Amino acid sequence: MAEGNNKLMRMDNVGIVVESLDEAISFFTELGLLLEGRATIEGEWAGRVTGLGNQQVEIAMMVTPDGHSRLELSRFLTPPVIADHRKAPVNALGYLRVMFTVVDIDDTLARLLKIGAELVGEVVKYQELYRLCYIRGPEGILIGLAEQLSSNRNAL
Structure with a gap:
């Protein structure tokens, strides 16, 4: 697509629905995200966006240290999950x-395992580019971790 026709500006966030907002906030804080804000969103207007009708959901917005990426954690009060x-x-x-x-990745994995994360498979090396693994975080949420290898940092 030609650059002049592209109307997309950015991806704002990824949403994850959880049972325990406090546990999820603690986990993602340990990973390195910052709590940007927390609020309860409710009412018929919100349900018009989601298609769920009259809803009440508690959200926490987590942001990466560079401020570019966000994770929206949601705990639905009504309607039920x-x-x-x-x-x-x-x-x-x-x-x-x-x-x-x-x-x-080794330090991050060690810290997260101490607070209940589980390694899904193993930490593997992809060519000379990355070390990668999947973990299950709070409530079994699947998270990927990637460490860019120093030999390749200037190449990307």
Whole structure:
């Protein structure tokens, strides 16, 4: 698509629905995100956006240290949650995971394992570009971690 025809400006955030907002905030804070704000969104106007009717949802907006990427954590009070995809395998259809680039994957993984994260497979090296792994965070949420290798930092 020609640049002049592209009307997309940016991706604002990725949303994850959780049961415990406090636990999810603690986990993503340990990962390195910052709590940007927390609020309750409710009323018929919000339901017109989501198609859920009159809703009440508590949200927390987490932001990466560079300020460019956000994660919206949501805990629905009404209507109740109707489906649970948290334990879906990595080849399930639909939205699956969020990938974060970290400076030191071993340190990050050690810190997250101490607070209950579980390594899905193993930490692997992709060519000379990245070290990667998947973990299950709070409530089984699938998270990807990537460490860009120093030998390639100037190449990208």
